[in-house]
Amino acid sequence: MREWSGPLSPRTCIQPAGGSALRIGYPCINRGIGCSANRTFRLASYSDERLLATARGNLACLEKILAWNVQHGILFFRITSDLIPFASHPVCTAGWQEEFRDEFARLGEYIRSNGIRISMHPDQFIVLNAPDPDVVARSIAELTYHAAVLDLLLLDGTAKTQLHVGGMYGDREGSIARFVQVYDTLDPAIRRRLVIENDDRRFTAADCLAIHGEIKIPVLFDVFHHACNSSGEGVPEMIQRITGTWKRADGTMMVDYSSQHPEKRAGSHADHIDTQDFSQFLAISKPVDMDIMLEIKDKEASALAAIAIAKADSRFVLQ
DNA sequence: CAGTGTCAAGGTGGA
DNA sequence: TCCACCTTGACACTG
Secondary structure (H helix, E strand, O other): OOOOOOOOOHHHHOOOOOOEEEEEEEEOOOOOOOOOOOOOOOHHHOOHHHHHHHHHHHHHHHHHHHHHHHHOOOOEEEEOOOOOOOOOOOOOOOOHHHHOHHHHHHHHHHHHHOOOEEEEOOOOOOOOOOOOHHHHHHHHHHHHHHHHHHHHOOOOOOOEEEEEOOOOOOOHHHHHHHHHHHHHHOOHHHHOOEEEEOOOOOOOHHHHHHHHHHHOOOEEEEHHHHHHOOOOOOHHHHHHHHHOOOOHHHOOOEEEEOOEOOOOOOOOEOOOOOHHHHHHHHHHHOOOOEEEEEOOOOOHHHHHHHHHHHHOOOOEEEO
């Protein structure tokens, strides 16, 4: 599970002038900064006023996190889906987009002027290929919300929303076909930001590449999920194939990286970065440009460690 | 105030 | 058919 299977591709031996460009980031939460952009509340206590107050606090914290990141050279960040609680729920009638339009624009300007890369990642309940049309409708509503956040930030098409293919329902081919079918009906505002990610139990990177072949959606490669769930393709080989699914307008390929928690069951994310494993991953993945998201529990601490590792290696150029 | 059961949302697989 | 689990932080109630 922890082995890097397969031979290095010949292309990985070619060294470009200046080295590979990297950004390294972490998702959603900064553990040391003293605020959370994830604050929420119970649906039972919903009110528009409460939503706006919570969202205002979340946005203020997001601004602090981004500034902290810039100070520490971290230029890749995943914005939490909880930024605006219940935004896609029918109960929500608050005009949060108008309320925070200026705030979003200001944050977006900060993001662009500092060269920060942004992603979002809706959680497990978003299933575009579900047989139940209500589930699909709720999923699309949630993707609409995600696209609205990134649009309000006035970010270009390189700001992405990453999604898993969805359920298997005992029929891989049929479930992939349903994903493709629904994808074709999505609003372009959603489609321009959507990328698909291999998961640890169901759809593999090879499945994602097959879907890309049909609809040209970029593929976000999750290194750890690939170790859990693949047909044995080598990591360097997959990176080389997947990088080609990202066009210029999509920006640099995004990659999710984590490693196995040493005690917990297979698939559990580590508490701290495994520096040896990460170094090895960098070594075999050069010279492809990548933005690497570290899905590791201690968040910014591991990001700083990863940046130190990459900086010490002249084959890479930190963005 | 610490401890703890629960939280919008789905899928999977074992009992 | 039912229920625990996935994975996880934070809410909100309990004592």
